[in-house]
Amino acid sequence: MRISVAIVIALLSGAVCAAEPESNAALQKLFDDEWEYGLRESPTFASHLGDKRYNDRWPDVSPEAIARRQAHQRELLERLQQFDPGQLSPSDRLNHRLFRWQAELDVEGQPFGWHLVPINQREGIQDEGSLGDSISFDAVKDYEDWLLRIERFPVYMDQTIGLLREGLKRGILQPQIVLKRVPQQIRRQIVEDPEQSLFYKPFRTFPKDLAEAERTRLQTAARTAIALHIVPAYQKLLTFFEDDYLPGSLKDVGVWQVPQGGPLYSFAALQFTTTSLTPDQIHEIGLQEVSRIRAGMETIRQQVGFQGTLPEFFEHLRTAPEFRFEKPQDLLQAYQAFCKRVDPLLTRVFRKLPRIPYGVEAIPEHMAPDTTTAYYRPPAADGTRAGIYFVNLYQVETRPKYEIAALSLHEAVPGHHLQIALATEMEHVPTFRRFTGFTAYVEGWALYSESLGDELGVYDDPYSKFGQLTYEMWRAVRLVVDTGIHHKHWSRDRAITFFRDNAAKSEQDIVNEIDRYISWPGQALAYKIGELKIRELRRKCQAELGDRFDLREFHDVVLRNGAVPLSVLEELVDEWLAEQKPERQ
Numbered sequence: 001m002r003i004s005v006a007i008v009i010a011l012l013s014g015a016v017c018a019a020e021p022e023s024n025a026a027l028q029k030l031f032d033d034e035w036e037y038g039l040r041e042s043p044t045f046a047s048h049l050g051d052k053r054y055n056d057r058w059p060d061v062s063p064e065a066i067a068r069r070q071a072h073q074r075e076l077l078e079r080l081q082q083f084d085p086g087q088l089s090p091s092d093r094l095n096h097r098l099f100r101w102q103a104e105l106d107v108e109g110q111p112f113g114w115h116l117v118p119i120n121q122r123e124g125i126q127d128e129g130s131l132g133d134s135i136s137f138d139a140v141k142d143y144e145d146w147l148l149r150i151e152r153f154p155v156y157m158d159q160t161i162g163l164l165r166e167g168l169k170r171g172i173l174q175p176q177i178v179l180k181r182v183p184q185q186i187r188r189q190i191v192e193d194p195e196q197s198l199f200y201k202p203f204r205t206f207p208k209d210l211a212e213a214e215r216t217r218l219q220t221a222a223r224t225a226i227a228l229h230i231v232p233a234y235q236k237l238l239t240f241f242e243d244d245y246l247p248g249s250l251k252d253v254g255v256w257q258v259p260q261g262g263p264l265y266s267f268a269a270l271q272f273t274t275t276s277l278t279p280d281q282i283h284e285i286g287l288q289e290v291s292r293i294r295a296g297m298e299t300i301r302q303q304v305g306f307q308g309t310l311p312e313f314f315e316h317l318r319t320a321p322e323f324r325f326e327k328p329q330d331l332l333q334a335y336q337a338f339c340k341r342v343d344p345l346l347t348r349v350f351r352k353l354p355r356i357p358y359g360v361e362a363i364p365e366h367m368a369p370d371t372t373t374a375y376y377r378p379p380a381a382d383g384t385r386a387g388i389y390f391v392n393l394y395q396v397e398t399r400p401k402y403e404i405a406a407l408s409l410h411e412a413v414p415g416h417h418l419q420i421a422l423a424t425e426m427e428h429v430p431t432f433r434r435f436t437g438f439t440a441y442v443e444g445w446a447l448y449s450e451s452l453g454d455e456l457g458v459y460d461d462p463y464s465k466f467g468q469l470t471y472e473m474w475r476a477v478r479l480v481v482d483t484g485i486h487h488k489h490w491s492r493d494r495a496i497t498f499f500r501d502n503a504a505k506s507e508q509d510i511v512n513e514i515d516r517y518i519s520w521p522g523q524a525l526a527y528k529i530g531e532l533k534i535r536e537l538r539r540k541c542q543a544e545l546g547d548r549f550d551l552r553e554f555h556d557v558v559l560r561n562g563a564v565p566l567s568v569l570e571e572l573v574d575e576w577l578a579e580q581k582p583e584r585q
Contacts, residue, residue: 050380116167129198268522274565286479328393354421368394402467415446444530
């Protein structure tokens with residue numbers, strides 16, 4: 001799932017839907033005020049949620065605004081520390097704990113200056129035109145707001161270049177190997193015909209009741225604004241990027257090269273796993289998981305009667321034409337058909353399902369070559385925009401059929417969409433609880449969901465089961481190569497080789513994945529660590545409850561509070577187990 005952790009942390013604040021009578025009014029007001037503050041400070045996030053009040057502006061990323069927001073977060077943490085958890089209701093105690101947890105992380109991360117890295121090969125201002133896909137254009141004001149955003153874009157661009165320039169000065173920036181992908185992404189925004197710009201896309205369709213003269217006016221204004229503001233801004237970015245930023249970027253890979261790189265990576269491990277595990281401990285867990293999963297792969301290799309070694313089996317799976325589609329549309333339809341198959345099966349393992357729907361679409365062509373196999377975009381806050389499971393159709397010949405099941409279970413249902421949509425629909429909680437993104441929980445749940453293909457009965461043959469093991473191996477490999485690159489000073493080639501030797505992923509996916517880990521230190525650690533904790537809790541519940549264990553009830557316990565740190569999840573499951581004791585006596 002592609003969700004900006006920086007945005008989630010910055011916006012950890014919330015409004016109350018319906019507070020309990022004993023709730024602390026001052027705490028609830030703080031949640032209300034901070035939610036509104038967060039939306040004002042991150043208007044693009046508000047747009048993603050479907051809140052249109054700030055659709056005419058970009059975030060202020062000037063040094064003054066960043067300093068002001070950081071001071072605000074420090075003051076916020078001091079205010080939170082004044083509340084006595086013992087005087088709060090049980091629900092407010094949890095709200096306060098989660099809110100404070102994120103506020104502490106935000107303040108702890110400030111000295112590292114990672115906000116000076118606003119661009120990588122997967123996301124950044126070079127793809128800002130895609131924001132229009134998240135907005136509904138229902139009235140003239142929606143188009144007028146988008147025109148204002150276009151006109152104000154040069155200021156946003158200048159501020160972003162300022163961040164990049166300061167990062168270059170302080171040595172806080174990305175390795176050259178991943179940044180080499182960015183200039184081509186910028187060039188795609190420098191169009192001769194404004195109608196070919198991503199920023200023009202909203203003006204290609206209009207509400208039926210909008211007069212033709214009004215449509216013509218808006219389209220003319222859009223073409224003019226794009227030519228005057230968007231294209232020159234991107235040309236300015238390209239010149240700076242190629243002349244200054246790219247030549248000055250890091251020659252090696254690994255965040256260990258930046259100032260305070262070691263402490264920064266340890267902080268990233270804490271931030272993304274919500275545990276106290278050290279990079280060395282995580283690396284060792286990864287090696288153990290790689291060995292365990294590899295044994296399962298060997299079993300399937302023997303089961304299908306392949307006579308070669310496991311690496312030879314990997315190569316066979318990467319290259320054999322029977323595992324591939326020839327046409328991108330056929331692959332997309334296969335993803336869509338699988339999801340339709342899974343939807344009615346979910347009641348086997350879940351009591352509560354979300355009301356918000358989801359769709360399956362192709363990743364936009366302009367970003368597909370440089371991004372991963374798939375990702376999920378959450379729905380609008382009010383449910384008016386469905387969740388979207390985006391799949392990569394670029395170089396369709398590299399994308400095997402046997403991955404469809406596991407990938408779809410992860411990104412759509414019962415993975416990201418089911419969990420995030422249920423959280424979005426939570427009632428009687430502060431709004432921040434509905435959108436909190438503790439990565440170890442969110443991604444750990446999605447990886448755990450891949451294993452539910454067994455209970456759902458969708459791993460029809462050994463190859464689809466091998467696909468699930470491939471995806472689990474993929475996340476185990478992440479623990480090894482992410483810590484290897486950023487903590488143990490591994491080279492990019494060594495990381496690629498380790499990945500290739502232990503998983504049947506295509507070369508295209510492997511390279512894109514390794515480059516993702518290079519540019520996003522620590523994020524890849526969350527998946528396996530979170531999944532292992534959920535599996536551990538499930539085994540514990542099964543052992544204590546025996547025949548009384550109900551998988552659907554366990555899933556309800558895990559999901560009903562939304563995303564939480566792993567230690568909090570364990571406490572919540574333990575509390576539920578304690579409640580079951582009278583039934584077992």
